[in-house]
Amino acid sequence: MPEYHQLTPELVSQLAEIVGVDNCLTGEDIAEDYAHDEMPIYGTRMPEAVCLPATTEEVAAIMKLCYENSIPVTVRGAGTGLVGGSTPLYGGVVLCTMRMDKILAYDMDNLNVRVQPGVRLCDLAADALDHDLMYPPDPGEKTGSLGGNVSTNAGGMRAVKYGTTRDYVLAMTVVLPTGEIQHIGRAVTKTSSGYSLLHLMIGSEGTLGVICELTLKLVPNPREDMSFILPFENIESAIESVPKIKLAGLNPQSIEFMERDIVDTSAEATGNHVFPTEVNGCEAGAYILVTLDGNDEDEIFMRAERLAEIADGQGAFDTLVVQDPSQKESVWAARSSFLTVIESDTDLIDEMDVVVPVNVIADFLKYVHEVGEQNGTRIRSFGHAGDGNLHIYCCANDADQDEFLQQSAKVMEAAYAKCAELGGQISGEHGIGHAKKDYLRASLGETPINLMAGIKAVFDPKCILNPGKICS
Structure with missing residues (x-):
């Protein structure tokens, strides 16, 4: 790594001049x-200063000052990441974009919206609905910032139909590590105009530039949607139904899976017993949750009949319709609570969000549970069955942290190796940060990592921007 310098009182004073004294935090003022x-669990490091800019120009001034003085800068949004991506490993400055939180303008003719990076996903989603539009990306953490979503190419539950965040970014304004402001992409739906700097920036986790404004694609809001709970005897039979559902032309908005263990824990913690444990005299061991959307209720019911036929043929105990708004809200509140519930009843957690081909989900989950049992590590899992993105957690209570991390590492190494063998990828939506760097290198090999490092060096010759992440 390059040699970094520490902030001097003079540099802190200059940062305070840029953002205002109240928005330049040092010492005990840093939370x-x-x-x-x-x-x-992936490590902590206090920065020397936290800057909260309100404009692109302020971001540019911060980056220019830090670049000229070799001060490392870690970009941070809402801090909801899960791979240590916003941990300031080398101290320096944390540049937090959450004061840049304005929805700037809608273009109703071209179905897009301009926003600042600190706008939270939940706020844009609600505001778009007021315009009878939908912003389709739907990661589980609704309070995450849009800048963070773009930086990790967040996916979410609607990716099976609508795609990931990458598919909705048309243009952005970024500040390069040198402080230069660049406008990349255009508010058009097609381009064949050289290398895509826009798509290099998406998913780069704050290592190539600081996102200061985004132009995001919107779609007309579907008039109707219905959810359906399919209870199965076990996870294997549940997952086997997914390819059949996808091939039936039902165009589902989402296809989620969950095992009985996490459903029971969620119900106990929240009091929300919306997923039935016994259906038609049979004990449910796993569930598929499907949502269909469209502009006509009758048309959705026609597709639902086909869904019920498939579910019955695959051994589902029933196809339970979730149509009432309050019931639907309860179902999705339960699904959204899974990670929070795991965190609340677990002292130590390590996580992976691998993505594998849909037809090997059950095999992969079975393998990981076996490896966890062999290593004395409890495994909890749920995820996006429609696109193969699995959220798997190593959990422990009343354990020594170092010992837990050693056990978890054994599970992770085996799981990531199996993921690669099955044609999967290290991360579907959480990113790499610094927690998953070694696994990424082992999965991809040296040449792809060196190519990424070369791209990083072109954008950031001094490696001051979010150092220690992905490939640096």
Whole structure:
């Protein structure tokens, strides 16, 4: 790594001039949250200063000053990441974009919206609905910032139909590590105009530039949607139904899976017993949750009849319709609570969000559970069955952290190796950060990692921007 310099009182004073004294935090004024993301088990490090800019010009001035003085800068949004991506490993400055939180303008003719990076996903989703539009990306953490979503190419539950965040970014304004402001992409739906700098920036986790404005694609809001719970005897039979559902032309908005274990824990913690444990005299061991959307209720019911036929043929105990708005809200509140529930009843957590081909989900889950049992590690899992993105957690209570991390590492190494063998990828939506760097290298090999490092060097010759992440 390059040699970095520490902030001097003079440099801190200059940063305060840029953003205002109240928005330049040092010493005891820096909250401990700025030392890590939502997974502090991956390490913490207090920055020397936290800057909260309100404009692109302020971001540019911060980056120019830090670049000229070799000060490392870690970009941070809402801090909801799960791979240590916003941990300031080398101290320096944390540049937090959450004051840049304005929805700037809608273009109703071209179905897009301009926003600042600190706008939270839940706020844009609600505001778009007021315009009878939908912003389709739907990651589980609704309070995450849009800048963070774009930086990790967040996916979510609607990806099976609508795609990931990458598919909705048309243009952005970024500040390069040198402080230069660049406008990349255009508010058009097609391009064949050289290398895509836009798509290099998406998913780069704050290592290539600081996102300061986004132009995002919107779609007309579907008039109707219905969800359906399919209870199965076990996870294998549940997952086997997914390819059949996808091949039936039902065009589902989402296809989620969950095992009985996490459903029971969620119900106990929240009091929300919306997923039935016994159906038609049979004990459910796993569930598929499907949502269909469209502009006509009758048309959705026609597709639902086909869904019920498939479910029955695959051994589902029933196809339970979730149509009432309050019931639908309860079902999706339960699904959204899974990670929070795991965190609340677990002292130590390590996580992976691998993505594998849909037809090997059950095989992969079975393998990981076996490896966890062999290593004395409890495994909890749920995820996006429609696109093969699995959220798998190594969990422990009343354990020594170092010992837990050693056991978890054994599970992770075996799981990631199996993932690669099955044609999968290390991360479907959470990113790499610094927690998954070694697994990425082992999965891809040296040449792809060196190519990424070469791209990083072109954008950031001094490696001051979010150092220690992905490939640096």
